[in-house]
Structures are given as C-alpha cells and as structure tokens.
Amino acid sequence: MDTSFFRRPIPLTASILVALAIHGPLLMMELPLKTSYDANFHVFFASHYAQHWFNPWNEKWFAGFSQTTYPPLGHQWVAMFSYILGLPLACMLVYLIAILLLVVGVYRLSRLWVSERASSYAAFLTAFLGTITFLVYSAGQLSTVLSAPLYLLALPYFYDWSRSADGRALLKGVVLTLVAAAVHHVTLIFGSFMFALPVLWLACIDREEESSIGKVIGRGIVFAILAGIGVAVVLAPYWISLIKHPIEQVPIPHASRSNFLLNIDYAINYFFIPYGALLLAMPFVVWIGAASRRLRPLMLGFWVAFLFSLGGTTPVPKWLLGRAFEILTFERFTLLAALLALPIVGVLAEMLLDRYKAAAAVGLSAAAVATMAFAMGWITWSPYRPDSSLDVNPVINFMDRDGHDKYRYLTLGFGNSIPKISTYSHANSVDGEYNSARLLPEFTHYGTAQLTSAKFFGTAGMESLRAMLEHANKYGLKFIFVHDPYYIPLLNFAGWRQVEIFDSGQITVWAKDDVPPAHPIPSDAKPTALEGILWGTLPFGFSLLAILLAIFMRDRADASRNLVEFPAITQEPVFIPEAR
C-alpha cells in the first residue's frame, strides 16, 4: 500500500473543517448582508415567518403578497434559529450549514462516480469554488446554495434504490428530495435533468447481474413518481398560487441572460468569477468524461448545466425553456455545472498528484485559493456591487413614529436596501424585491423590477413608477424616501412636497397631502388558513424527518463502499469499487 502523503485521500472531516475555517469567519462578519444582493431579502422573508409562522400573507411589500410563491424551508430555518441568534446571525448560520452540506454532498455524489481519493479531492475543492463565493457573498442566493447539497445527498439514495431496490434508500432519497424542493423548487426541477438522469444512467451501467435496465429505469420512475407526489403535497400552496396566478408579467431584463461575448463585465461577473480556475480543468473534464463509459453521463450533465450557465451566450436555454428563459436567472447554473464537474476534477487532481506530487499539490492549491480570492475581490471590484453603506434607520424610525405607518411608503434610489427597511419597520410599502410575487398592474404591465431602481430600467421603469404614483391615493402611498435626486423632478411635478431631510440630505422625505390612509387591497392571491397551516407544517416537518432518518437510520452501504481501495488491472480507470 502506498502511504505517500500525496496518494492518500483527504478525510471528509478535514474538508469540512477547511470549509468551516474559510467561510465561518466571513459569515460571522455577516458579509452577505453587506455585500450581496439577496441576503437581506431572505432575512426579510424569514422575519415574516418568525412573526407569522402560519400566515404566509405578507402586507409589507406590493400592498400585500403571498410568501407561498417562494419555497419556505430555508427561510423557516432562519426564522427558527433567529429565536436564539437573531435574524442576521441565523441567516449566516443557514448559509454556513449549506456550505458544509455542499462539501458532504459533493463527496457523496463523487463516490458514485469516482474513487474515494478523487472524491475526497472533489469535496476538499468545494469550499474554494468561485461559484459558491459568488452566489453567497455577491448574489446572496440562500435557497440555491442550500437546496443543491440536499439534492446531492438524495442522489446516492436514488442510485441505490434504482440499482438495487433498497427500500431504505427509497425512503431517505424521497424525503431528502422533498426537503430540497421545499428549499428551492427550481434547483430540483433542473437538478432532475442535470443530476438525476446521469445518476439513473449510471445505475443502469452498474446494475446488479440479476437486474435489467428496464427494472432499473422502472425503479427510477417509481422514485420520480413518489417524489413528484411528495413535492406536489409539500409545496401544495405554492402550486395553488402558481395555478391561480401564472407568471404573465412583462419579462424583466437580467444580465445573466445576456450574450457574455458582447459585454466583458457580464462575462467576468457570470463566467470567469464563478468558474475561476475550474475553466482550466474543463477541457480535461470533457476529455476524461468522454473517455470513460461510467463518467460519460456525468460529463454530459455537466455540459448541459454549463450551457445553461452561459445564459444567452448560446441559444440552448432559450430553445429549451421558451418563455421561461425570460423569467429565470442563470447564474445559479454555474453552481450546478461546477458540482457536476467536481468528481471528474477530483480524478484530474488524482492524476496530477500521482504524476507531479508536491508540484501538483502546490499548483492545485494555488488555483483553488486564487479562484476564491478573485471571487472575493470581485465583491469590491465589481461595477455591479450593491451599495450597502446607506443608513436606513432614519427611514425605519420615521415610518414607525407619529402614525406614519397608517400610510404606505416607497423608496427611490435605495438599491437593495428595501428588505432591510421592511424587516425592521412596521410600515408597508408598495414596492418590493421579489418579482414573482407582484400582482399589481403597475408592476406587471411593465418590464421593470423594483421601483426603487426604476431609472435603471429606462422608459419601462419610469412608466411603472409614474403609474404607481398616479395611483398613490388608491394605495395610501403618502411617503416617498429619496436617495437619488434623479427622481425629484417627477415628484415635484406630480405634487409631492419635501417634508424632511436625513443624513445631511442623503435621504429626503416627500409627502402628498391628499392621500388617504392605506387600506388592505383585496387580492385573490391571499392563501387560505389551511394553506397557511400546510405551509407552516409540511416543509419544516419533512426537514425534521430527514434529520431523524439521518440519525436513526444509518446507511448500510457505507461500510462496504469504504473497504475496496486498491487498483485492479482494467482497460480504463476504475472509478468506483463496486463496478469492477
């Protein structure tokens, strides 16, 4: 047995500790809340669950919207932890759990395809992925980052069940799939094609002697049906909401749908930063993947995810998604592509270490660290970085005093600070940061996102803002907080008057006298009490069940899988012990 340092697998615990050492301090600093676009959005959603666990109707945005339009589990866990840690730290804890689970998930996924040593390298490299840094600290995508590892953890059970009809695997796999869906359904939907199909293909290749391909596929279909039924039940209020109000609003532009060849900033933001040094490995991923019969499905899954991650740089996403192309954002696919590439990157690392030993170790480490360092640096260098320096406390204090919260408010030029105000103020706004929940015609008839950033959407944005201001009386929209003087001429001509100044003119408050107090806007999107109970019970309940299953129903396969670890003479590299 070769005991060389460079030929030994890295213990999973060590990889987890490395991930903890890297991301723990960054998250303790609450970096995503200061540098990312969406982290505050997730805190806002969680704050609602913390106060109204069984009532997903949230009055604070869009004159009322349903949180059943977004899978709740990530936010519910933040809400649960917030009772002890407070909302910001609770959110950071969930981010950290997601990252640590990603390390474990990559290891477990890799073990389906490659050796323990290669898997350990894949798991070790996970913590350094540029896409994780990008999604957590720049985009602030909690749900994708938390859902992906849960899905990765479900895949080995899907494989075990499909390959060898292991009933325990079916139970655990389906439960984990439901939990992943309860965190983020989009990741599940795309994961089904990009992850599950390659795994099913692998299960067919690795099937037991007495089993046939038909049986394997049949079991895969059984798994899919059970998971489909489960997802339909667990997220029932979501589907009800979607059926009642399919997304028909005018598409809102998003840079991730662009052709990156035509804009170097977009290319850096959505391609070079998320992938980093992984780009150097990609030709080898395709090469090694194509060379091995067992790795071929994985490589094809990676390729599809990679094409999706390019947004409008290839026509594939538009061809396959149709109108949904204009609704989705594509930066999340960099994570899926990277996760699919990692097992083969582990093999590549194994080859390099075997051949170049210390030099390879230094090179790989430098590439990993550089990838993460550039992704962290991009938070500062990016022309698209959010402005988190704005102090929104005066806005919160103003709205919460003297009965101002009888009226609705609007912010202009506040960037992604809306959720911060909404989380800590009692007052309600007509604006909001979640495009899919908007039902007011002042939003849906125009191709614009938040009103606070209306000018960045050109005529569509300003027309949407005008429409909202024209209906100020209807919505009880009396107060407007302005951080960007660009909007002042419109307010001036529309009859608003400046009434207060905060922070030496950083923020001005504008009011319109004849606006009546706000009243609830009737909406058929309001979930029923039963939907509220289901929403507050099933997703969280299934996550508890998954934890209980993980604790009390240990995996039998672990022991056998870890036993075999010596090379055998074969025509092609051996990637999994059982398949020899």
Added chain:
Amino acid sequence: MKWTLAIAIFAATIVLVIISWFQSGAIERRRISSADTPDEAVRLLLSRVKSHNWDAAYAQLANSSYVDKDNFIHTFSGDDGSLRTYASLENYDVWPLHSNGRLATVRTKLHYSTAVGPLDDVRDIQVEHEGDAWKVLWSTAALPKLAPQVIPVNYLRWDVINRGAADDWGVQNVDSPRVRIVSMNAVQRPDRIVIVGEIVNEDTVPAYVDVNATLLHADGSAITQENSFDKISHILLPKQVSPYRVDFPGYRLTQIKSVRMDAKSMLVPASADPVIEVTGQKLQKDALGKMVLSGDLVNESGAIVNIPHVLASYYDSNGKVIWVSDGYVDQALLPQTPVSFAVDLPDDIASQAHTYHVVVNSFVNQAS
C-alpha cells in the same frame, strides 16, 4: 468513441456560441460599424452616443475640428440641470431623406428615457461621404452669452408658519384655500376617456391643488378613480387658473353615467418666481406632419429654470375647454434666453381649437 464525443462536444459548444453571436445582432453591428451608407453612419454615431462612448462618437464627425467636443456631448447629455441631464438615449429610428452621393440628409427620432417619462426628439442630420465611409456633419447652435446685468427680484412670496417643527406637512388648523373647478369636459378618445377643464384659486392665499375624477355607474357607484397627476399646476397663486387633465385608459363614455369631480386644496408657501413668458405661440405641423402648438419660453427671472413643463388648454369657439396637452422641455431656461417648445394635440381637436392658453410649471433644482 472517446475522441469523437469529446470533439463533438467542443465543436457543438463553439457552434452554439457562434449561432447566438449571430442571433444577438453582431453581424448587424459589424455592418453598421463600416458606415457604408448615410443611415449606417448615423446609426453608428447614435450607438456610440447611447453607450456614452463620446470619444468614438466625436471621432466620427466629419467636421470635428469645427465642433466643440463639450458642446457636442451636451447636445445629448444636457447641461444646466436640464431634463437632458436626467435623460439617457434609449433607442432611435433612422431613415434617409435624400442623398446626392456626396452629401445626404438623414432624419432621426431619438427616444430618451427621462426622469419624468419618455421624451422624443426629431433631428435631421447631414452626412458627408469621406473616403470609403460616410461621416456626420454636426451642427451645433452657438450658445448665447448674456451681458452681465442686474435683475431685480421683486416678486410676491407667501410663507406659512407651522405650529411647530414636529408638525407633519398637511396637518394644519386653518381653512383650506377656496378653489373651484370652473369647467369640466369629458372627451372620448379612441383608447380612453379624458376629462379636461380648469380650476381656479379664488382665495387670497396660495393653494396646493389636486383634481380627482371618479367615473360613476348609473346607481352612483364608483367605477374607477384617477387624478390629474402632472397634468395640472399643483401650486396656484391667488386668482390663478390652471388647466387640468385626467385620463381613464381603456374606458368608454358609453360605460359610465356621470363623473364626480373632487378638488383638494391646502395652504402652502409659494412664490411668483420664476416668471416665464410665453411668446410666439402658434398651431402648426411639425417635421413629422403632426399638429403641435409651438412657441418660445423666456425666463424673465435671474435664476436658471432647470425643467420647464408646458401645459396648454384649447378652447372651442364657445370658450369651452376641449383639450389639454402638456410637454416637458428638455433645455434649461437661462435668464432672458428664449427656448422653443412644442406640445402635441390630435388633428381632430386642432380643427376645433379656436383659442389656446399656455401655463408653465417649473422645476428649479435647489442644489444647482
């Protein structure tokens, strides 16, 4: 197999990228960048203006040695806090008017997104054939330079003393100024009902006013409510009259029984400054053949008016208000310097319009 698949994937990726590159208009851009025709030369110039690539745009002028670069930039980006400084070129239409092989005229319609809504600007651009390509002959109007002078400030001003600093605006223990809607006319347009009319401040103090209109069913129940938004002078000095207009998109007069009008007023501080004179008003057709009311605005005050807003009411032979139209002027009003304006009105209304009246709202940036 392994060679074939790997190469196929590399090749397919490259082919897909190339397809998307073609689909995203790269060929069109490449063609325009050659400026082989007059309209391509103008499109190239405007595409560079749109992306704020001023150096490249300026380099495309055939007469750049005679055109001041700052003036050229200010043509698009504005100055003196005007509406153009709050605008960005969003799109443009270009069509050739005539060409003799060496010189050509190209008409452009520039669509700006501005802080108060969309703004269109029609401009005829001369283009000259130079070498293998066409280049733009840019003409900029020389900015007038005023002689130093003193303009006395003797306008009226009304201040309002609140009960205390903590008072909210709108919480006043005084009677609202007396305002009255003096005329109202519901007009059916192809896509909407438009309520037009005039409101007067009958009081001796200035008033903030807003007009709301509610369409009613036969049983008196409300169908929908809209307000005058920016199609009114919200601040009325004593005895001052303002036209107003309220739009109801998607409604027809046959759907409604009556209209309930509601004028809100409130005491506010105000001043008669800035004084803006309207001169040379006339109804005429513009370059695109649309009927417009045009004229000049002259700022009689000593300070710059950053954004003027023209509000015009049109009367029939009986003195009844038959239409109200408005428009923002994209140039700032410098003291004593005329700036032209033009506001649209529908052709069928123009044929009935007997007289018209223009009032000007203004935005003065306190920071400028």
